């Protein structure tokens with residue numbers, strides 16, 4: 001028995017972002033809280049157009065451009081305070097995973113009437129309906145526009161940590177997936193975010209929570225990424241490939257909300273929080289090691305991932321893991337965490353944080369801490385192909 005819950009309405013396609021004003025008006029929004037990062041999207045022409053279109057349909061807005069990478073709980077609190085002070089009644093998230101997660105955190109804080117940290121590691125669950133939340137992804141990777149999850153940075157036991165929250169109320173009301181907004185992504189960001197999407201699809205497919213319907217989303221996402229990620233890395237203006245990557249990212253987001261994730265994300269969150277390693281880059285490095293380690297217990301699923309990724313009619317489980325390395329090589333992804341620049345002093349700290357990952361149990365192969373550390377040492381300084 002399994003259930004599928006996809007409460008987010010999704011509109012795909014070029015210029016779908018332009019629907020945000022009328023859709024917000026239809027949700028009876030009056031004053032929209034726009035959440036972006038501080039960088040290029042905040043001052044983008046596309047967002048400028050959206051703002052003037054909001055005004056044309058009689059809506060006002062407040063623009064909170066402070067969602068940093070891996071948004072901190074203090075940024076979320078600041079956003080929530082501004083939302084309340086300005087009397088907003090709806091949220092428009094515009095950007096990558098960080099602004100979308102920040103927007104979810106602000107929505108939760110406002111709806112629940114308590115700070116987001118009250119829900120992290122406490123067992124307290126989200127119960128209140130969020131204000132109408134419209135999510136417009138400008139990267140193809142996170143899938144946050146359709147997920148029930150959000151990740152935040154905080155200080156825990158004296159060091160930085162990244163912790164996820166999950167709950168049905170976190171599904172955005174509407175996702176506008178517009179590939180035109182993703183054309184301007186620089187190659188390195190395209191590569192890292194695309195590998196994040198691949199990791200979502202692969203981890204959801206390998207998860208103990210996998211089911212037949214989520215599987216469809218995973219395999220189609222992996223197929224699209226195999227056929228298109230290198231194309232968009234080489235030529236960011238290839239709109240057909242951008243459209244395919246936009247779809248792949250959203251499909252993977254749907255899948256992870258149904259099936260879960262695993263230890264690739266456990267290690268990536270730790271490497272991100274402690275070493276500042278970009279989330280997608282960390283996943284890209286770690287994914288093939290974990291796939292390789294799952295070969296004895298998940299052979300047929302690994303083969304299916306390899307077939308979808310490479311288009312080959314037949315591939316071994318171990319070659320599927322190597323195919324992920326080959327894709328990473330084509331995108332200039334380093335082979336291990338050390339090669340990505342993480343300092344030796346972080347080696348054990350990253351492991352100690354990662355081993356407590358709350359979704360560790362969803363991985364297809366469960367390791368003792370000792371076994372997991374052996375594997376981690378390869379992720380730290382080894383190579384899948386050695």
Ligand SMILES: [Fe+2]
Pocket residue numbers: 142196199200265279283
């Ligand atoms: Fe991710």
